[in-house]
Amino acid sequence: MRNNIPIPSPIKTKKIKVREPIDERCWAFMKALRERHATKRIYEVNPYAEVYRLRENLYGILTESLGGMGDVWTYVVIGPEKAMLIDTGYGVGDLKGLANELTGHMPLIVVNTHAHGDHASGNCQFDRVYCHEYSVPQLEKMRNPHIWDHLFDEHGKPIWTEFDRNDIVPFHEYEIVGCPDGYIFSLGGDHEVELIWTAGHMAGHCMFLDKKDRLLFAGDDVISMRISIGGPRADDPYGQYATVTAYRDQMAKLAARLDEFDYVFPGHFVFDLENDVILALVEAANAIIANPKDYDFVETAEMSTGTITRYHKFVRGLGTLAYTENAV
Secondary structure, three states: OHHHOOOOOOOOOEEOOOOOOOOHHHHHHHHHHHHHOOOOEOOOOOOOOEEEEEEOOEEEEEEOOOOOOOOEEEEEEEOOOOEEEEOOEOOEOOHHHHHHHHHOOOOEEEEOOOOOHHHHHHHHHOOEEEEEHHHHHHHHHHOOOOOOHHHEOOOOOEOOEEOOHHHEOOOOOOEEEEEOOOOEEEOOOOOEEEEEEOOOOOOOOEEEEEOOOOEEEEEOOOOOOEEEEOOOOOOOOOHHHOOHHHHHHHHHHHHOOHHHOOEEEEOOOOOOEEOOHHHHHHHHHHHHHHOOOOOOEEEEEEEOOEEEEEEEEEOOOOOEEEEOOOOO
16 A cells, blocks of 8 residues: 555664554655655754654654554643653654754653653653653553563564664663643743643543643544554553543543644644544544444454454544444
C-alpha cells in the first residue's frame, strides 16, 4: 500500500518495516507537512528530530517511531518564565539539549500524557517528570535501563527502524511526581497549564490544557487514525479506568468545557484539530457502551503481549475508537 512508503527525511532514522499500516489520510497529511512546512528545521544537537514552529510560543517535535507504529509528537510550550515539554518520546537523540536550544535554557517542566514507551522512554534525560497519579505504577516499571531492549533482535540489530544504539542517551534515575486531576502548572504570569485526567487509552492517561493559548494537548486519547482502549491489565492497580466507559465519563466532562480551548494537538498524526472532535468521541463511546456488538469492523493485531482482537467504531470526522472485548 502506498501509505506504507516511508516519507523521506534527512533525520538519522530509517524505517525498516512497519507493524501498523498508516491510513491514507494521516499519511497524506504527514507527507505534505514533512515535505512542505515552512518552519521545519533539524537542529544539530538532535539529528533524530524534525522541529516545527506551530505557534509563536509552541514547537512540535516529530520523531519517527522506533517500534513500527505511528510517528510521535512531543510539544514544547514556552511561557513567560518557564517552558513545558509534553512527552519525551523514545529517548534517542538529545531531547534535553534540543529543548534547551528552543527555549533559550528556560526552566523546564517535563510531563507525560501516559506511560507508553513511545511517549515516556526519554524521561531519563531529565531529573523530574510529572504525570497523572494513576500513571505512576506503570512509569515506575519503565524506569530501568532495559526499556529499549525490545527494539532489537537477538543479534542486536534494530527490528523496526534503523538507528544508532549509541545515540540512546544513557539511563539515569529520575523522580516521578503523580498529580491529581485538575492540577495546575504555572509557566509564569497568567500562563497556566491544567492536567486533565481522561483515562481510556491507559488508566492514567491525561491531557494538558494550555489555558492562556486555548490549546489542548491530547496524547493518545485523541488521534486522527485510531484511539485504542485495551481494557484492564492485571499489573495495573488502576486498570478499571482503561475502559470505554471511563473514557466516555471523562471526555463528557471535557466536552462541557469546549469554551476553554479551540484546537487539539494529539500525540500522533494530524494536529490543530478543531475542538468539536471531543463531541464526536463522546458520541462514538456512547454508541459502543449502548451496544458493543454494533461495531463497524473488526481486526486482529499483533501486540507485545500477543495477538488481540479489536473492534472499531467510526468517529465522525476523525478515525475510529478501537476496543477489546473486556474494554467496554
